[in-house]
């Protein structure tokens with residue numbers, strides 16, 4: 001970490017994760033996450049009884065089991081990888097900038113780390129939600145939390161925020177390079193590459209959330225690039241992690257895996273380009289449960305590719321995106 005003479009801060013933000021893979025810790029995390037009106041857009045008077053009476057009684061044990069299967073010595077994969085991204089970015093940007101990281105839900109929180117940057121002398125802070133595609137449930141919720149944190153400060157830093165980068169050359173190029181390299185290194189030739197994005201209720205699309213359109217645009221741009229790098233590989237898009245009884249964005253990843261296997265597709269690679277870091281959604285939902293679905297429907301080989309994480313293509317992308325935002329703030 002640079003000394004406290006630096007006055008520019010960068011705060012990387014991702015979704016959040018429980019403090020431990022236990023039902024109690026998962027319950028605390030889910031209670032905060034699923035009480036956010038940006039995430040569950042049902043009036044509180046109707047949602048609270050379902051959340052507290054049903055969801056928080058049943059889901060924590062199931063989710064804790066999922067987290068336990070992917071937990072690492074450094075803690076939750078999402079937190080460990082986000083911390084590694086912050087360290088990597090710090091090394092790339094040098095001592096003139098102080099890089100930190102926070103989680104929207106759980107720890108370390110946005111208000112705590114914003115205050116820490118302030119205490120370290122940062123009068124200007126770039127807040128960078130690591131969501132390539134804008135979604136009210138994710139990006140806007142980070143902004144809500146940032147506003148709340150600023151609302152509690154007498155002396156606020158100047159703040160700017162990283163725009164969504166779903167079509168940015170820095171992002172598409174990083175994915176192109178990273179996915180092409182991972183597919184080429186497989187010990188089998190996939191017939192199909194599935195791009196799996198996190199799902200959302202279908203209703204949010206008709207209400208004007210650009211998330212679905214931005215996912216489709218990322219997939220289109222990436223598909224164009226990969227067509228020349230991996231000729232002949234069929235590319236499809238799907239949405240994972242459906243939650244609750246409402247209709248979510250389709251096609252669902254699980255359904256695609258099952259239908260492809262039944263239709264005779266034997267070898268699939270999956271990438272999750274909307275996730276900046278591997279997490280329970282990629283390591284458990286795709287790599288464990290997705291594999292079970294695919295194999296029990298007759299599939300033979302499923303490769304779940306790593307997210308950009310803190311490897312070189314992803315760090316180059318982050319450096320490019322952040323340097324561009326900071327360019328108006330550099331002074332030396």
Ligand SMILES: C=CC1=C(C)c2cc3[nH]c(cc4nc(cc5[nH]c(cc1n2)c(C)c5CCC(=O)O)C(CCC(=O)O)=C4C)c(C)c3C=C
Pocket residue numbers: 015016017018030039040059063076078131135137138198199200201211241243274275278279280281
């Ligand atoms: C109503 C429920 C949910 C919405 C809407 C939602 C949107 C959404 N989520 C991500 C990214 C991540 N979600 C993660 C975990 C996760 N998501 C939900 C529910 C909704 N997500 C739950 C209940 C959970 C916890 C795990 C579980 O019980 O299934 C994660 C991983 C967190 C981790 O600790 O590893 C990420 C990342 C996006 C991008 C998004 C909307 C676009």
Ligand SMILES: [Fe+2]
Pocket residue numbers: 198241
């Ligand atoms: Fe989610």
Ligand SMILES: [Fe+2]
Pocket residue numbers: 241280281285
């Ligand atoms: Fe999930």
